[in-house]
Amino acid sequence: MLEELPFVSVPLKAAERARKALSDAGALAPAPARRAAERLLVPVLDADNAVDILSNIGVFANTGIGRFVIREAEKRIPYDLIGEIAIVRDCGEEEANEVLKRHKKVRTVYCTSGIDGPFRTPELTLLAGPDVPVTLVRESGFDMEVDVKNAYYSPRLATERERVTALMADCESALDMFCGVGPFSLHMARNGCDVFAVDINEVAVLLARRNAKNNDLDERITTIVGDSHNAVPALARRGMKVDRIVMNHPTGALEFLDDALGVIDQGTIHLYLMVAQESAQIIDEAMNTILFERNFQISKHKVRSVSPAVDQMCYDIVLS
Ligand SMILES: C[S@@+](CC[C@H](N)C(=O)[O-])C[C@H]1O[C@@H](n2cnc3c(N)ncnc32)[C@H](O)[C@@H]1O
Numbered sequence: 001m002l003e004e005l006p007f008v009s010v011p012l013k014a015a016e017r018a019r020k021a022l023s024d025a026g027a028l029a030p031a032p033a034r035r036a037a038e039r040l041l042v043p044v045l046d047a048d049n050a051v052d053i054l055s056n057i058g059v060f061a062n063t064g065i066g067r068f069v070i071r072e073a074e075k076r077i078p079y080d081l082i083g084e085i086a087i088v089r090d091c092g093e094e095e096a097n098e099v100l101k102r103h104k105k106v107r108t109v110y111c112t113s114g115i116d117g118p119f120r121t122p123e124l125t126l127l128a129g130p131d132v133p134v135t136l137v138r139e140s141g142f143d144m145e146v147d148v149k150n151a152y153y154s155p156r157l158a159t160e161r162e163r164v165t166a167l168m169a170d171c172e173s174a175l176d177m178f179c180g181v182g183p184f185s186l187h188m189a190r191n192g193c194d195v196f197a198v199d200i201n202e203v204a205v206l207l208a209r210r211n212a213k214n215n216d217l218d219e220r221i222t223t224i225v226g227d228s229h230n231a232v233p234a235l236a237r238r239g240m241k242v243d244r245i246v247m248n249h250p251t252g253a254l255e256f257l258d259d260a261l262g263v264i265d266q267g268t269i270h271l272y273l274m275v276a277q278e279s280a281q282i283i284d285e286a287m288n289t290i291l292f293e294r295n296f297q298i299s300k301h302k303v304r305s306v307s308p309a310v311d312q313m314c315y316d317i318v319l320s
Pocket of ligand 1 (some may be wrong): 057118119120139151152153154157177178180181182184185198199201202204226228229248249250
């Protein structure tokens, strides 16, 4: 049976490594890859996720959608793999047990009904395996402890974290305004930045602190539990200035831009937002209004599509 599937295209010389990494992560679609000139087109369950997995092993892939022959015996079960935990959508116990059978690394399968609430944590129902939401993930050479029930973490931004870090050759101090379990903070600290990492969720900050220590970066990362509306102005009152700010709170970051401006004179803010295509212009105007008194340039790019009408965008705001 022919079906349209997302694929990643990788150079032939990296094909074996790429296929193994995607297979270990449970990201392959049940259809054979095919060759196109000097590249292999590998059908996957989720192209963005596959690109992130490959970038972690140094393989840079293009993406596309193509028609592939589906192996009928294997039903497609899309899921996110976070350490030893698989998170599925709209599935029952039968599919969960199938995931356990197909992927030796997975010990627990949860079903999510979406991310919600101030901590941006998912509503999870246990489908298979022990109800243990804590697991270790490896991202870009970091070992991170995450708790999929009680603190936000997504492997989907790994490529974006690499991009932001690559821009930071001259960074001295940074603020991670919504740090979660600390992935952006770890990247910035490894690059030589002193980082203030703030989050309102105590569990997330506990894990961010532990992750900083376990990756020998605790001397560079200061963690703060608090609401950034209060914690960041408090840092400003102490005269703190940074040259980078990461604002990864895609449903609320814009409301905090004013607070961020209090701790940065010159430098760059990386602000992430979910943007409905029909509201893109309104967001641009709101940003221009908030930044009115500053010298600034904004460049923006799409991080990923969240749905046909909504994109996750990153705004790089350079203040001079
Ligand atoms: C989308 S997550 C991003 C986490 C992390 N930066 C990452 O990339 O994995 C957003 C985070 O913002 C935190 N948050 C929400 N409201 C906040 C506030 N008012 N002040 C500080 N943190 C907040 C949530 O607890 C959550 O961890």
